Amino acid sequence: MTTHTSSPNPDAGRNASPYLYGEEAAAVADVLQSGQYGHTEVTERFEQKVAEFLGVRDAVALTSGTAALHTALLAAGIGPGQEVIVPSMTFCATVQAVLAVGATPRFADIDPATLCVTDRLVMDSLTDKTAAVMPVPFGGRAVNLNPIRKELADRDIAIVEDAAHAFGSRNGTRRVGATGDLTCFSFGPIKNLTCGQGGIIVPRTRTEADTIRRIQMLGVVQSQAERGQTTNYQVDSFGLRYQMSGINAAIGLAQLDHFEKTETTRRALWRAYRRALVSLDDVRLVDVDVDRTVPHLCQDLIPNRDEVHARLRARGIGVGVHYPPNHLQPAFAQWRRNLPATEQAGHEVLTLPFHQHLTEADIDQVVTAFGQALTEARTTPHDGQPQQ
Numbered sequence: 080m081t082t083h084t085s086s087p088n089p090d091a092g093r094n095a096s097p098y099l100y101g102e103e104a105a106a107v108a109d110v111l112q113s114g115q116y117g118h119t120e121v122t123e124r125f126e127q128k129v130a131e132f133l134g135v136r137d138a139v140a141l142t143s144g145t146a147a148l149h150t151a152l153l154a155a156g157i158g159p160g161q162e163v164i165v166p167s168m169t170f171c172a173t174v175q176a177v178l179a180v181g182a183t184p185r186f187a188d189i190d191p192a193t194l195c196v197t198d199r200l201v202m203d204s205l206t207d208k209t210a211a212v213m214p215v216p217f218g219g220r221a222v223n224l225n226p227i228r229k230e231l232a233d234r235d236i237a238i239v240e241d242a243a244h245a246f247g248s249r250n251g252t253r254r255v256g257a258t259g260d261l262t263c264f265s266f267g268p269i270k271n272l273t274c275g276q277g278g279i280i281v282p283r284t285r286t287e288a289d290t291i292r293r294i295q296m297l298g299v300v301q302s303q304a305e306r307g308q309t310t311n312y313q314v315d316s317f318g319l320r321y322q323m324s325g326i327n328a329a330i331g332l333a334q335l336d337h338f339e340k341t342e343t344t345r346r347a348l349w350r351a352y353r354r355a356l357v358s359l360d361d362v363r364l365v366d367v368d369v370d371r372t373v374p375h376l377c378q379d380l381i382p383n384r385d386e387v388h389a390r391l392r393a394r395g396i397g398v399g400v401h402y403p404p405n406h407l408q409p410a411f412a413q414w415r416r417n418l419p420a421t422e423q424a425g426h427e428v429l430t431l432p433f434h435q436h437l438t439e440a441d442i443d444q445v446v447t448a449f450g451q452a453l454t455e456a457r458t459t460p461h462d463g464q465p466q467q
């Protein structure tokens with residue numbers, strides 16, 4: 080076999096990467112100049128702009144997507160002795176948020192076609208202790224729980240959506256986040272929109288918004304304006320320091336101004352992959368309703384995944400795996416269940432480089448290398464390492 084040197088293409092070498100439009104740095108400099116770095120009107124402006132974009136009344140910005148999930152579960156009153164249904168096929172943050180409130184994760188399987196949990200799989204996982212369900216619109220694909228919405232409401236089970244992958248995607252005609260559930264987004268470095276770090280919650284009611292704001296402000300009741308004018312402040316309840324800083328919000332505001340371009344570019348790149356991948360045997364693209372989705376990942380299911388992954392990495396192609404199933408992680412072993420579709424996807428899923436620095440020529444280069452790696456993996460011993 081021939082030896083491959085690293086790809087000279089750094090864009091194809093990254094699985095994911097933030098994309099800046101150019102105005103973010105000046106926006107951050109303005110905040111630094113102002114001397115006010117904490118939760119200020121810049122954060123509030125970001126909250127309003129995101130709410131407008133999603134078509135909702137209110138949104139509360141936090142330090143991260145994980146903080147958003149943690150706070151949303153607290154606001155929904157989830158705690159010890161209760162179970163929360165989560166797909167095992169998600170980022171570990173979904174599960175850690177459940178543990179953060181002292182509740183127990185109950186892992187659900189996925190539909191192999193979409194890698195998302197479905198209404199039926201949620202119903203199959205219900206127990207007497209179920210207090211919440213956390214659907215994950217994986218890769219940006221919306222999850223439709225409408226068929227079981229009434230049943231969950233009758234049983235007082237909250238829907239707390241982990242929409243970290245799905246900023247901008249639609250569920251039917253509405254944006255994810257505007258369907259009435261308690262919804263959390265992440266604005267981490269590689270998400271569809273980035274604040275550097277950050278997250279946001281779409282609350283269900285005004286009261287819930289107030290609860291979330293109190294939790295993220297250390298349980299302190301007075302507004303910042305009031306605080307300057309009194310000699311004391313009152314701590315009313317449990318809380319954490321989870322407010323988004325103006326520095327992060329400024330990045331998000333600049334990004335949001337260009338989100339239409341983000342949507343168009345991500346869809347075009349995803350379609351370019353779909354066109355190029357039809358030429359490869361043995362590759363099943365995880366399908367996306369691309370007109371309604373702002374794709375976050377481009378994922379395939381393939382045989383010999385580990386071998387192909389190693390061969391592509393050796394060529395400098397930034398492939399990844401989203402995700403090793405959570406129910407097989409050591410930290411979550413006590414909640415292990417038999418989840419056949421998740422386990423199979425865990426062996427077969429390969430995430431191709433997907434970010435806005437890529438060109439369609441880069442994608443052709445990735446897919447050519449992918450085809451070669453698949454052929455080599457089919458015809459050489461399976462030892463998990465490329466032969467040198």
Ligand SMILES: *Cc1c(COP(=O)(O)O)cnc(C)c1O
Nearest residue numbers: 143144145170172173243265267
């Ligand atoms: C990124 C991510 C999170 C966590 O968001 P952070 O902003 O990184 O804390 C949660 N769930 C999923 C599915 C994610 O991809």
